[in-house]
Amino acid sequence: MRFMVSGKSMEPKFYDGDKLFVSAKIYKFREPRVGDTVVVRDPRDSRMVLKRIESIKGSEYFVRGDNPQWSTDSREFGAVKYNAIVGKVIFRYFWSRN
């Protein structure tokens, strides 16, 4: 799946306008891990958001932006369930800067 980043919450890793290739299949082979950059569905409105897994408790995943000053994440909407994880970022195929 291909996604384009909108927003600043993952800076300095990913910038607004970056294009990413995201794999859903990888999680058929292994569990999501702390540190994975993932696309998850915001439990409040199902909008897809880009965050990093900060910690895992059982089947609950706490996600957080790399740039917490500009991020709405599990600190606000709580942990997300496994089935809210859409996929893991595999690589960036378009850099919007640098």
Add this chain to the structure above:
Amino acid sequence: MRSFKSPQIVYAHCDIPCGIYDPHNVQVAALTVIRMMDLINESGDASGTVPTHNISRYTTVKEEHAELCKKEVRVIWGDYFKEEHLSKHPDLANIVHEIMSLSSKAKQGIDRNTGVELLGVVNKFAEIFWETEGIETKRVTSPYKPEEEIVYPVL
């Protein structure tokens, strides 16, 4: 044909991107701590209801503002500073730790030197903060008591 479509949007967003950070509150809190120490020390050993009442009030305000120093610095430290700031200013962690320790010490005692020392470290913290914003700073004496030196951004 699906793979030739435009990529979907994924949000790396913030619901409220306020982005408002300023060490000024920390500096004012540190100045207040010194001022309260001065007022307590000037009160001497006078006994009686009124002096006791006043010293209670000064002590309360001193403690509140020492705690405020810690709180404000915690927020800037946790939410504003990033890894690249820390690698550029390796002394920042020590400075933050010193602010925490000196604020606690200022709560416990009335030694003016502790307050002045706290303000000194807070000023260093403010200088680093403004440098990361690319804004120059100047040191001026506060135009009100306790008339100690504080850092201002040159805007």
